[in-house]
Amino acid sequence: MTLTSLFQYAVNVLGICALGYLLFLGLLAIPFFQDQAIYLHSVTLTWFQDVTIAEQWGFLRNQVTPFTLNTPDGVTLHAWHILPLELYRRHEEELVKQPEGIANEMTDRTSFKLLRDDPEALLVLYLHGAAGTLGSGWRPPSYRAMSAGAPDKIHTVAIDYRGFGSSSGSPSEQGLLTDAITLAEWAMREAGIPPSRIVIFGQSLGTAVGIALTEHYATQSNPILFAGMVLVAPFADVELLTSTYRIAGTVPILGPLSPFPRLLAFFNTFILSKWPSKDKLASFVRECEAIPGDDHKYHITIIHAQDDYDIPWSHSDQLFWHAVNASRPGGVTFDELEEEKEQTKTGLGPAGWVAEYRTTKGVVREEIAKWGLHDRIMSYPVVSLAVLRAFEAKAVPGK
Numbered sequence: 001m002t003l004t005s006l007f008q009y010a011v012n013v014l015g016i017c018a019l020g021y022l023l024f025l026g027l028l029a030i031p032f033f034q035d036q037a038i039y040l041h042s043v044t045l046t047w048f049q050d051v052t053i054a055e056q057w058g059f060l061r062n063q064v065t066p067f068t069l070n071t072p073d074g075v076t077l078h079a080w081h082i083l084p085l086e087l088y089r090r091h092e093e094e095l096v097k098q099p100e101g102i103a104n105e106m107t108d109r110t111s112f113k114l115l116r117d118d119p120e121a122l123l124v125l126y127l128h129g130a131a132g133t134l135g136s137g138w139r140p141p142s143y144r145a146m147s148a149g150a151p152d153k154i155h156t157v158a159i160d161y162r163g164f165g166s167s168s169g170s171p172s173e174q175g176l177l178t179d180a181i182t183l184a185e186w187a188m189r190e191a192g193i194p195p196s197r198i199v200i201f202g203q204s205l206g207t208a209v210g211i212a213l214t215e216h217y218a219t220q221s222n223p224i225l226f227a228g229m230v231l232v233a234p235f236a237d238v239e240l241l242t243s244t245y246r247i248a249g250t251v252p253i254l255g256p257l258s259p260f261p262r263l264l265a266f267f268n269t270f271i272l273s274k275w276p277s278k279d280k281l282a283s284f285v286r287e288c289e290a291i292p293g294d295d296h297k298y299h300i301t302i303i304h305a306q307d308d309y310d311i312p313w314s315h316s317d318q319l320f321w322h323a324v325n326a327s328r329p330g331g332v333t334f335d336e337l338e339e340e341k342e343q344t345k346t347g348l349g350p351a352g353w354v355a356e357y358r359t360t361k362g363v364v365r366e367e368i369a370k371w372g373l374h375d376r377i378m379s380y381p382v383v384s385l386a387v388l389r390a391f392e393a394k395a396v397p398g399k
């Protein structure tokens, strides 16, 4: 091959790539394909597996009780109630004799009774990320991490959003919020767990759902505050996300356009899902700071791995900033806060670092781990401890 034909070849390859990318951008302008790219709900990753049989993902017999929730707009969601290990051990004999499959009533299962009838039971409402189902990837180990800090107390309930797994419907921003509200209402009404014994956990896309959920309840005329919120690998909003996100850590969405801010902004106007997490988190903190009295406190933990190739950890800096800024009457600029963090953060050597900001009304923590990738980290002890800390913040006498 001569130098000119090699050059010609390279130009052709680049041309084909550019055309392919333009076609991809064109498809993205169509809501159906856009939703597929954002929610990835058709990528189930648990193909041909029945999500009502949790034993496939390493759970003990009837440690997981599958059940369904009905949303006010007629969608059926599939859910898992996961028993913590020590509680399971204490009731093992009874549990193994229970029927399997989807539970219809709370009264017919020991697992539900253990949640509802224990005045000290703690509950994590688990909001998973894009793609897959309840049983995908690092989610099952992550459920086990939720309760690791108090294996006799912490129950977990996870859902597949509409359009995911066996749940009906198809995803949308409002739809996923409705799903999360349906889960929270079930927890507070059916299971009878007060919000002070509930922690909201979200990972990736689930962080946006979790923030929207807590903001929804905090901004009601009678504000409801949960014990805390743990956000793993979050993003600041979809606009910032599209310029940095890589599907499965490799396929960029609008990344190639990021040198062209106007073009990027133009394409972002086509994206229907906005998920404005940074603004909603700020609104949540402002709301909490304004509630008079001492008995409402917020507790936010933001966790991100430095080697997260799907969503860079700079998103967590942004969220932390928006939360802290909202808690200060005069506000603080991003650079000012970064400087403050340099002075006050705690270095944890090879484990990373943590920055914490407190007011009389609440706590915001940012924990950056050196390792953990995008998904794996949600099964790590750093998450177990964050969940426990959120519950304990609420357990102070009189709070």
Ligand SMILES: *[C@@H]1O[C@H](CO)[C@@H](O)[C@H](O)[C@H]1NC(C)=O
Binding pocket: 282, 322, 325, 326, 328, 329, 330, 331, 332
């Ligand atoms: C930071 O807080 C100040 C004061 O509340 C507010 O005016 C400003 O808009 C906030 N900045 C951002 C980026 O939200």
